[in-house]
Amino acid sequence: MGGRVAGPEIERLIQLLAxxxxxxxxxxxxxxxxxxxxxxxLLAPLxxxxxxxxxxxxxxxxxxxxxxxxxxxxCRDERRDRDTLVVVETVADLWALERAxxxxxxxxxxxxxxxxxDGMGPSDLNLASLVERVAADRVKEVILAxxxxxxxxxxxxxxxxxxxxxxxxITRLAHGIPVGGxxxxxxxxxxxxxxxxxxxx
Amino acid sequence: MGGRVAGPEIERLIQLLAxxxxxxxxxxxxxxxxxxxxxxxLLAPLxxxxxxxxxxxxxxxxxxxxxxxxxxxxCRDERRDRDTLVVVETVADLWALERAxxxxxxxxxxxxxxxxxDGMGPSDLNLASLVERVAADRVKEVILAxxxxxxxxxxxxxxxxxxxxxxxxITRLAHGIPVGGxxxxxxxxxxxxxxxxxxxx
Numbered sequence: 235m236g237g238r239v240a241g242p243e244i245e246r247l248i249q250l251l252a253x254x255x256x257x258x259x260x261x262x263x264x265x266x267x268x269x270x271x272x273x274x275x276l277l278a279p280l281x282x283x284x285x286x287x288x289x290x291x292x293x294x295x296x297x298x299x300x301x302x303x304x305x306x307x308x309c310r311d312e313r314r315d316r317d318t319l320v321v322v323e324t325v326a327d328l329w330a331l332e333r334a335x336x337x338x339x340x341x342x343x344x345x346x347x348x349x350x351x352d353g354m355g356p357s358d359l360n361l362a363s364l365v366e367r368v369a370a371d372r373v374k375e376v377i378l379a380x381x382x383x384x385x386x387x388x389x390x391x392x393x394x395x396x397x398x399x400x401x402x403x404i405t406r407l408a409h410g411i412p413v414g415g416x417x418x419x420x421x422x423x424x425x426x427x428x429x430x431x432x433x434x435x
Numbered sequence: 436m437g438g439r440v441a442g443p444e445i446e447r448l449i450q451l452l453a454x455x456x457x458x459x460x461x462x463x464x465x466x467x468x469x470x471x472x473x474x475x476x477l478l479a480p481l482x483x484x485x486x487x488x489x490x491x492x493x494x495x496x497x498x499x500x501x502x503x504x505x506x507x508x509x510c511r512d513e514r515r516d517r518d519t520l521v522v523v524e525t526v527a528d529l530w531a532l533e534r535a536x537x538x539x540x541x542x543x544x545x546x547x548x549x550x551x552x553d554g555m556g557p558s559d560l561n562l563a564s565l566v567e568r569v570a571a572d573r574v575k576e577v578i579l580a581x582x583x584x585x586x587x588x589x590x591x592x593x594x595x596x597x598x599x600x601x602x603x604x605i606t607r608l609a610h611g612i613p614v615g616g617x618x619x620x621x622x623x624x625x626x627x628x629x630x631x632x633x634x635x636x
Contacts, residue, residue, distance in 0.1 A: 241503035247488050250481045255469050256462035257455075265455045267527050269485070270492055270501050280451045281485035284470070287448050288478045291471055300471045302442035326468050 244270075296367070298343030298360050300325045308340060315339045317374040319367065321393065323347055323381055331379055339377070342367065347385040348392055359389070361396060368400050378406040445471075497568070499544030499561050501526050509541060516540045518575040520568065522594065524548055524582055532580060540578070543568065548586040549593055560590070562597060569601050579607040 244266060252262035269277040293299070294306035301307055308314065318339035322328050328341050344359045368376060378393060380386040394404055409427035411420060420428075445467060453463035470478040494500070495507035502508055509515065519540035523529050529542050545560045569577060579594060581587040595605055610628035612621060621629075 241491075241508060243484065243487050243491060243503050244501070247484050250477065250484055251455075253477055254452075254458075254466045256466060257457055261457035263530060264527065265457060266488075267501070267525075267530075268456050270488065270526075273489060273492075276451065276454055277485060277489045281482060281489050283444065283448050283451055284478060284482035284485060286444050287471065288474060288482050290442075290444055291474075300445070300468070302444050307442060324468075325471075326465065329464060329468075 297341050298325075298345060299328060299341060313338065316371060318377060319364075319371075319373045319375070320377045320379050321364065322379050323386065323389075327379065327381070337377075344380075344389065347380070347383070347389040349385045356392065361393070364393070365396055365400070368397060368402050373402055375403045375405060378404060380406070382407075382409065498542050499526075499546060500529055500542060514539065517572060519578060520565075520572070520574045520576070521578045521580050522565065523580050524587065524590075528580065528582070538578075545581075545590065548581070548584070548590040550586045557593065562594070565594070566597055566601070569598060569603050574603055576604045576606060579605060581607070583608075583610065 247269070248259070248262045248266045251257055251265050252259050254262075257265060269280070290302040291300055292302070292304045294301055294304050294309055296305045296309045299306040299308060303310070315338050318337075319342055320328075320331065320337060320339050321342045321344060322331065323344050323346060325343055328343060331337055331341075342360065342364050344361070344364075346354050346359055348354055348356065348359070367373065376393075376397060378390045380390045390406060397404060408431060409424065410431060411417070411424065411428045417425065448470070449460070449463045449467045452458055452466050453460050455463075458466060470481070491503040492501055493503070493505045495502055495505050495510055497506045497510045500507040500509060504511070516539050519538075520543055521529075521532065521538060521540050522543045522545060523532065524545050524547060526544055529544060532538055532542075543561065543565050545562070545565075547555050547560055549555055549557065549560070568574065577594075577598060579591045581591050591607060598605060609632060610625065611632060612618065612625065612629045618626065
């Protein structure tokens with residue numbers, strides 16, 4: 235759509251929507267038209283909600299989670315187990331673990347992984363505060379819920395080294411077959427790990 | 436993500452984003468996190484742009500286009516051919532035709548098609564104003580750029596009847612093979628139309 239079809243406001247809306255993950259130029263146009271058609275039900279509430287999010291969302295200084303309060307809802311939750319700390323790369327991973335609904339621990343968001351190629355060193359991650367928290371809160375177990383990628387595992391090993399003096403128990407997520415997964419579609423590494431860690435039926 | 440992970444603002448943001456076409460619950464979460472991470476570059480501008488769009492976008496009373504001015508940019512454009520009127524179903528179709536960049540005419544947006552099953556009758560479409568415009572603006576050609584669906588073609592025939600007295604020339608888009616299309620993947624109807632309307636090489 236050229237500038238001559240409509241005012242610059244609509245074009246700018248399409249350009250910004252196209253920068254959302256999962257939307258390209260074509261779907262951004264569809265989304266813009268959908269918003270214009272649903273002005274009262276969707277466009278106005280979304281404008282207000284984005285403004286509120288922009289003004290109110292902060293990063294929790296304790297754990298690195300994104301929330302509208304600091305400390306965040308999870309850090310404030312007194313019912314959560316204070317002995318366990320779950321280390322994740324991103325807020326998205328934190329949300330994914332919360333959806334699983336198994337843990338009732340607190341989190342520590344690293345903000346990425348060590349990655350020399352991308353120029354991410356230890357000082358770019360929330361690592362110093364992790365060591366402090368483990369000592370100050372008398373954490374008994376640190377669960378490394380870090381992605382099973384090369385950078386993720388490098389970061390996990392680095393954290394194990396950082397926490398060596400604290401004598402805290404460090405665990406990591408199990409490798410194995412995804413629930414509902416078919417063996418034929420799995421890579422050899424996952425299958426090997428699943429065989430190695432087999433359990434009694 | 437349950438309400439206990441973060442404040443209600445983030446959850447509301449995800450719910451609203453999930454209502455955009457092309458985004459589901461999972462991609463809406465990703466989009467929300469992306470927005471939170473890119474607060475200055477994306478979240479704030481998008482909030483402002485949506486607010487402006489909400490306040491300023493109106494439907495052009497002349498043609499039915501969505502724009503920030505009424506009459507819209509296209510209706511105001513004096514360089515556009517005033518003898519030709521292109522009838523489309525939706526604003527999305529208008530944009531699609533403008534991207535093709537072939538026409539420099541004005542448009543008339545019907546706002547849908549006749550569809551007895553969906554309860555869309557002639558009074559639900561911008562049909563009365565079409566007849567008025569054709570007479571008042573002394574239009575010489577009406578191009579029916581309406582989708583080649585059953586409802587679209589019913590609407591086209593209805594419009595031909597409406598304009599029968601005005602003696603305006605009425606044309607419709609050609610049927611044929613899409614540019615870049617492969618014969619093997621085309622339906623019989625399209626192939627038959629393409630053979631019937633074959634042109635000298």
